[in-house]
Amino acid sequence: MSDPAREEDDNIIDTRLSDALSERYLSYALSTIMSRSLPDVRDGLKPVHRRLLFAMRQLKLDPKNGYKKCARVVGDVIGKYHPHGDSAVYETLVRLAQDFAVRYPLVDGQGNFGNIDGDNAAAMRYTESRMTAVAVALMDGLDEDAVDFRQTYDGEDEEPVVLPARFPNLLANGSAGIAVGMATSIPPHNVGELCDALAYMIKHPGASVDKLVDFIPGPDFPTGGILVESRDSVIDAYKTGKGGFRLRARWQCEDLGRGVYQIVITEIPYQVQKSRLIEKIAEMMTARKLPFVDDIRDESAEDIRLVIEPKSRAVDPEMLMEQLFKLTDLETRFSLNMNVLDAARTPSVMDLRQVLQAFLDHRMDVLERRSRHRLEKIDHRLEILGGMLIAFLNLDEVIHIIRTEDEPKAVMIRQFALSDIQAEAILNMRLRQLRKLEEIEIRTEHDALNLEKSGLLALLDDEPLRWKTIGKEIAAIKAEFGAATALGKRRTDIGAPPSAVVVPLEALIEREPITVVCSQKGWVRAIKGHLDDGAVKDLRFKDGDKGRFAVHAQTTDKILVFATNGRFYTLGGDKLPGGRGNGEPLRLMIDLGNEHDVTAILTHDPERRLVVASDSGRGFVVAEKDVIAQTKNGKQVLNLAPGEEAVACAVLDAGADHLAVIGTNRKMLIFPLSELPLMGRGKGVILQRYKKGGGATLNDIKGFSMETGLSWPFGSGWRTETDLRSWLSKRAQSGVMAPRGFPTSNRFS
Structure with a gap:
């Protein structure tokens, strides 16, 4: 009888803790990079997006068909393809349906799918969805062996490794994700401009990034706005695959008569919540950090309309907006980091040309695979049609064999040199197919398939012809989703970069007299007004502390601090804590070590x-x-x-x-x-x-x-x-x- 303790000991493997942790963390990192965070350069999708769209296709949720409950879609996704939480999958579905979050939505939602204010979507049991035409274009050719399939996590079904992607989704819709040790951030672009660049690359394979920027001048965000990045910066970002783009809100000045005006903001930067933006501006107004602004109100309906009233008609609108751009999210910076998985599933940072070329290479691969698949189908059908034509030529004899022979299939194969498939097709023919008109139709179909086969063989044998075919597909995408359509019009204008000299800091701060007080132990505060010596002596400090410095200044002043380490530090008069309480430690505002002390404080x-x-x-x-x-x-x-x-x-x-x-x-x-x-x-x-x-x-x-x-x-x-x-x-x-x-x-x- 075996010893259970001995068997248990035999299953123990001695290993160092560091080795075990390294091995497991590496597996986790690879899983995060490959299966969660980085998109595939070919279809621009992460696994959860791909599985979601594939599940909707299996449910036949085409644009022409009706909607289905999102709960049904999410259930199929997590039950068959994506073994994760339902909330994560539903959030993905919701985002793909939001026209303010995705430049070209992949999901057509019906119900409450949230809004630009940051309100959440309704529960999945209340909302319905189906695919958009863009999603259909991504999966065009999925049944024609265009891409590889793999088993799902439970081995009961199959899912595509990548979608055929007739639509350039990676750059059109962008992507964002954080993996282990790497991240991706790709802004959305205009698909019409992408198609022009792709068409140019087909004709000029060695096209430079500088030339491609002539077609793609910058991102095109769903919420519009104005791109205020210089062309040189845009080119540099696209050349390296890393960089950033400054985006500003779109605004206009409405004349109210008698010199009075108001600012109306009609578009806000991408991924900025309107409600949070208004809250932030209101908080800054309360803190007196926006001296030019008197009020802000939201008059938005379906379109955005934020009204900002200046404190005085004498305030220059340009200066007011420069102040808001400097201090609020009316100007943001969207980073670019084109870190993607290539066709070999290897993460790498690509430049603009490499991303476009990877899409073209994928389309070439899809075209070749679909052509070969179609050739197989044609050969199979031609084989069947050939058998049917033999049957029509020997119709009486075929009928006689079927009526008299016990094994008519074997006899026909031997008598007419038929294949097994041809004999089976003849036996499965219906009586009404024996009419003369049916024979004519079969011959017509046979000739048409032979002609199509010749064209496919010529296509597979001629690379320039294949590139020409891909060019036609790209032209069709541009016609379907380009600038001629409501969806494809460019929303983000390309503006001039702002001048280096903007509003001076002093102009952004309300000028008020203050007395800067610093205690012996380094607690600093700014008391309103200029205190005289008597008032300074009456100030209270923490137990064991006492006054040391008292300097008259204005909120617009810079305060200089000279320390025993020979360094000068600069503080803004408006940034100092208020006079209530004991203030804050000066060392938290500047990098001054405990081994050093303040020597002098003065107004600059x-x-x-x-x-x-x-x-x-x-x-x-x-x-x-x-x-x-x-x-x-x-x-x-x-x-x-x-x-x-x-x-x-x-x-x-x-x-x-x-x-x-x-x-x-x-x-x-x-x-x-x-x-x-x-x-x-x-x-x-x-x-x-x-x-x-x-x-x-x-x-x-x-x-x-x-x-x-x-x-x-x-x-x-x-x-x-x-x-x-x-x-x-x-x-x-x-x-x-x-x-x-x-x-x-x-x-x-």
């Missing part, structure tokens, strides 16, 4: 100059317009040696001609500003020299005019000293002790 003035200095006593003059940072990472201005820190940043007023420097040793030095270099970045020169090993460092700096004197805090006010000869010297000296009454903090402010 591009006409001013600054002096920056490190604790080692080195520094230089920099133009304030050169310190603006474009990213959260800031802009390095003062280069520091290991162990050094930036400790001072002083504003130089227009009349400043001297610089005062004071160290931690309370020694002060004054020298002409002309001795400092103007730099954009660097370590600078020595401002004040300190005794080696003495531990003294630079503490503060201040630019001033020798004529007006040097001021510093004294008591509750300020003290100004004009006799500064004792401290006046050359740059890089050690200086002399500060005057009596100078602050113990060793700072000028």
